Amino acid sequence: MGREGPAVGSTLGYADDTVNIELATTGNGEVVGNMCNRNRMRLQKTGESTVLSAVGKMNPKTGVYALDSIMQNWFTLFTPTEATSIVATTVMSNSTIVRLHLDCNQQEKLASSARTLALQCAMKDPQNCALSALTLCEKDHIAFETAYQIVLDAATTSMSYSQLFTIARYMEHLLSDILRRCTLTTPGMVGLHGRRNSGKLMSLDKAPLRQLLDATIGAYINTTHSRLTHISPRHYSEFIEFLSKARETFLMAHDGHIQFTQFIDNLKQIYKGKKKLMMLVRER
Incomplete structure (x- = not known):
């Protein structure tokens, strides 16, 4: 008789003093999720270490099935925020790869399940999960485009300007990082005729x-x-930091200094009513 795959059972109980997530792996690979819920705020602080501890106790032979089952049944054990920020992030971490001795196929299997989980959570709670979904889906262009579309769909209905600004900063950081990687050659790369690459940059x-x-x-x-x-005034310093990052990207263009100067001059003219902020911009 063939061995059945792991099953997930979840028991929601209430404890007087603690919040615990116990992920125990039995001899036959069955995973039991027992969540004692008293104060979910504490879970946000200790959840990652708790899940990592549980991963460390898993049998490497059954750990992949255990984690995959947990992710496929996340909605019975976790909130969307917990599932993306704690579970999926932990599963895709280097620590999990090392602890469970995962090969490439196993890593991709878990990563695929984690991306699916992240997209489900982003659809259910885009305000709190969209950024995590984008981050977790970075290495899969189809999943990343799906996560980005979720952001676009939620932008006009359920997301605040602050949340959208945070996501926009992430996207711009990602684009800037891609640009920098593309314009830098790999150290020691061997070129034609066996010569080592001289460090010539790709043209922007x-x-x-x-x-x-x-x-x-x-x-x-x-x-x-x-x-x-x-x-609002409490976000002025954050905005000035954002402008500094923008300047770095502008300066990658051959006329970037001129473009950025014109950009700042336009800001001063359009938003001259925001006197304190424009003063900070001039002093940057």
Whole structure:
């Protein structure tokens, strides 16, 4: 008789003093999720270490099935925020790979389940899970595009300007990082005729990097105007930091200094009513 795959059972109980997530793996690979729920705020602080501890106790032979079952049944054990920020993130961490001695196929199986979980959570709670979903789906372009579409769909209905600004900053950081990676050669790379690469940079004035650079600069400009429409004084320092990051990207263009100067001059003119903020911009 064949061995059946792992099953997940969840028991929701109430404890007087603690919040515990116990993920125990039995001899036949069955996973039992027992969640004692008294104060979910404590789970946010200790959840990752708790899950990592549970992973460490799993049998490497059954751990993959156990974690996969937990992720497929996340809605019986966790809130969307817990599932993305604690469970999926922990499953995809290097610590889990090392503790369970995962091979490439096992890593991809768990990563695929984690991405699916993240997308489900983002659809259910985009305000709190969309950014985590984007981060978890970075290495899979189809999943990433799906997560981004979830953000676009939720942008006009359920997400605040602050949440959208945070996601926009993440996207612009991602674009800037791609640009920098594309313009730097790999150290020690061997080129034609067996010569080591001299460190010559890819040109940002030619396709496709020119289009990517223009799109990134455009994204910074659009996000800046969107943010300034609904900014409060407590976010001024965060905005100045954002402008510093924008400047780094502008300067990657051959006329970037001129573009950025014009951009700042336009901000000073359009938002001159925000005197304190514009003073900080001038002093940056």
